[in-house]
Amino acid sequence: MKVVHSDRHRGHAPTVETYLGVPVPACEVPARAEAILAALGGDGGFELVGPAEHGLDPILAVHDPGLVRFVEEAWAEAERQGIGRDFLVADTYPTRAMFQGMSDGLVAARPEPRAIGGRTGWWGLDSSNPIVAGTADAARSSVDVALTAADLVLGGETAAYGLCRPPGHHAAAAMAGGYCFFNNAAIAAQAITERTGERVAILDVDVHHGNGTQQIFWRRGDVRYASLHADPIRLYPFFLGHGDEVGEGPGRGHNRNLPQPLRADDATYLADLDRALDWIAEAPGSVVVVSLGFDTFEHDPIGDLGLTTAGYHEMGRRVAALGRRLVILQEGGYHVGALGENARAWLRGAEGRPPAALA
Ligand code: SP5
Numbered sequence: 473m474k475v476v477h478s479d480r481h482r483g484h485a486p487t488v489e490t491y492l493g494v495p496v497p498a499c500e501v502p503a504r505a506e507a508i509l510a511a512l513g514g515d516g517g518f519e520l521v522g523p524a525e526h527g528l529d530p531i532l533a534v535h536d537p538g539l540v541r542f543v544e545e546a547w548a549e550a551e552r553q554g555i556g557r558d559f560l561v562a563d564t565y566p567t568r569a570m571f572q573g574m575s576d577g578l579v580a581a582r583p584e585p586r587a588i589g590g591r592t593g594w595w596g597l598d599s600s601n602p603i604v605a606g607t608a609d610a611a612r613s614s615v616d617v618a619l620t621a622a623d624l625v626l627g628g629e630t631a632a633y634g635l636c637r638p639p640g641h642h643a644a645a646a647m648a649g650g651y652c653f654f655n656n657a658a659i660a661a662q663a664i665t666e667r668t669g670e671r672v673a674i675l676d677v678d679v680h681h682g683n684g685t686q687q688i689f690w691r692r693g694d695v696r697y698a699s700l701h702a703d704p705i706r707l708y709p710f711f712l713g714h715g716d717e718v719g720e721g722p723g724r725g726h727n728r729n730l731p732q733p734l735r736a737d738d739a740t741y742l743a744d745l746d747r748a749l750d751w752i753a754e755a756p757g758s759v760v761v762v763s764l765g766f767d768t769f770e771h772d773p774i775g776d777l778g779l780t781t782a783g784y785h786e787m788g789r790r791v792a793a794l795g796r797r798l799v800i801l802q803e804g805g806y807h808v809g810a811l812g813e814n815a816r817a818w819l820r821g822a823e824g825r826p827p828a829a830l831a
């Protein structure tokens with residue numbers, strides 16, 4: 473399998489994030505991608521390739537131009553306004569109760585603030601998502617990695633893996649958050665449906681609900697979204713990811729959430745994976761975009777499920793058994809020491825190769 477990666481992810485190098493208002497070591501760090509790259513490179517069965525530049529148009533096909541402008545300008549503007557910090561995190565968020573009782577039109581006409589603290593809240597979900605000098609360039613390269621993986625599959629590969637970093641699935645049309653700036657999987661799915669005229673499915677197996685992907689395709693019947701994730705009653709993103717969120721309008725019945733119990737093991741999880749795969753198989757289409765997270769791992773520092781490395785091999789095997797072409801894109805996973813072997817297990821499973829003997 474071809475593995476698409478770019479060194480430009482390294483520009484997004486936060487060392488600190490804030491968690492419940494307190495600075496803590498950053499989770500979403502360059503070492504994550506380096507660990508996966510080293511393991512896949514060392515396997516001998518993967519071919520490493522660089523991304524092609526795809527420009528802004530495919531990003532603007534799913535994102536609000538205001539979000540794109542914000543991501544591109546945020547760091548320079550933070551410096552210009554003299555925040556005097558190593559990283560930018562929002563100060564104030566426009567939470568829905570602030571607008572209670574106002575008409576939709578008047579709410580929609582509220583202007584974007586100019587002060588960078590307010591502006592970051594305007595375009596953001598949460599305060600655990602630091603922006604640094606190289607964030608915008610890394611986010612652009614991550615999209616290029618995803619789109620290059622999609623190109624490979626549309627060009628005839630059965631499957632391709634995009635080592636995206638930063639991840640994407642929490643980014644909505646007009647919102648960054650959850651370590652995500654541009655929604656790599658949504659941008660790839662949109663490009664695939666435009667180019668093939670086919671329907672596309674997105675299977676999201678990150679431990680967190682992909683609220684951004686769900687939002688982007690909420691009213692669309694041409695891209696269906698299935699997600700397995702820790703029940704949002706317990707875990708980020710808290711406010712979406714419940715089982716009764718099924719899409720609306722033309723998208724009704726094209727969104728499927730399968731929230732998982734605390735410490736769900738391989739067997740519990742894989743039974744729901746089969747439900748998601750059967751549901752994907754009900755709709756036509758030849759390509760599935762996989763939002764692949766390893767924060768479902770039993771030892772992940774921020775997840776609360778119980779999957780094992782052997783479980784990832786089986787997951788890859790079952791997803792490939794759908795018989796559709798796979799654009800596999802990296803999302804989360806924060807146990808840096810296990811990321812390489814987990815990625816290797818999943819992708820070897822998808823290729824029909826046996827699990828690697830552990831070193
Ligand atoms: C793509 C993805 O997996 N995003 C996850 C976003 C989770 N956001 C909340 C994280 C709060 C945990 N912070 C503890 C930091 C310790 N390093």
Ligand code: ZN
Pocket residue numbers: 678679680765767803804805
């Ligand atoms: Zn996650």
